[in-house]
Amino acid sequence: MRLLTHNMLSSNIKGVTNGFPLLIEAEKVLEKPVDFNPDFLRNMFPKIDWKALVGAAKAVGYGELPDAADSAMLDSDDFLRHLHHALLQLHLEEGALVCPETGRRFPVNKGIPNMLLHEDEV
């Protein structure tokens, strides 16, 4: 699971009001090369919750993102390269996503998060 996907996921348990962002418990993180596409990054940037991305990147051991970001930074090649790496090249392979409100763990195996709920959570 890429961190861009993590940025789009929330806890789906019934009654949870503050289910984003899911906390990351990382057991295994992979880096996979992806073609660099600055336009893709510029398109995605406004949709990203920056604080959640910085937190997720730190949780998988990547600390190169600034704590705050604005669209003016998209002119910097350096910034784009770091954003590219954080959003697309880092994969949470094994671990869990944890609901910030209830502490419920959603396991991530072979890069696939399992968001299926138990009957009493729907």
Added chain:
Amino acid sequence: MPSKIAQIRLVGSHFEVYEPCDDSFALVDALLADLTNLLEHKPKLCMEVGCGSGYVITSLALMLGQVACGTYYIATDINPYAVKVTSETLEAHGVHAELITTDIASGLEKRLTGLVDVMVVNPPYVPTPEEEVGCDGIASAWAGGENGRSVIDKILPMADKLLSDRGWLYMVTLTANNPSEICLQMREKGYASRIVVQRSTEEESLHVIKFWRDSDRLLEASETGTVNKIVPTRVIESLLSHFPGISLRRSGNSKSS
């Protein structure tokens, strides 16, 4: 030259996962038939709900290209075995989609709202007893409850939520699902529709329908402050001509009578 769609010999399999069949082929054929439009559309985010073996999402990724082409893919399935097989199918073709084991798009509805430019769905459309819907394993690939509509009727509101302003939805339906009624319901939500592929086999008659937000319709809805529940006659006429096998009550003042 690389193949434009997934190759059957490279599609993963598992006894609990639905294999590519006529409905999967019809959906991929519909995407191929609309490929020129899709390439012009330049979707940033594509999503498949119910990815099964991965045949469709892999084909779409091969057709439209990956991040280098500006496109990101997400696929979901309620069946964990299916998601795993999809991952194998994608890998065998050297493409990537983000995979999530979940019910339709549960967990994505909050942050993915209005971001999906293309959604493809081959839903469980077979009419079955209601208690079979959502069962574990391969049954989740076909069990559709009454008229095969139980899951479809859950997917459509979610699609409406997740699709972007320029979002397109391609969905497989069976005649028993009453596709003309589905089109009318989507019309009320501001979607135009057309049949991209129609296919009859010995067992079933399939339609792949494309839905897109109709700006005229949305304007009309916003001007009156509410969505007009009265469907214009011309819409019914066009739908009737789309579904000749379906008997709808024609009104006496029908233009074609």
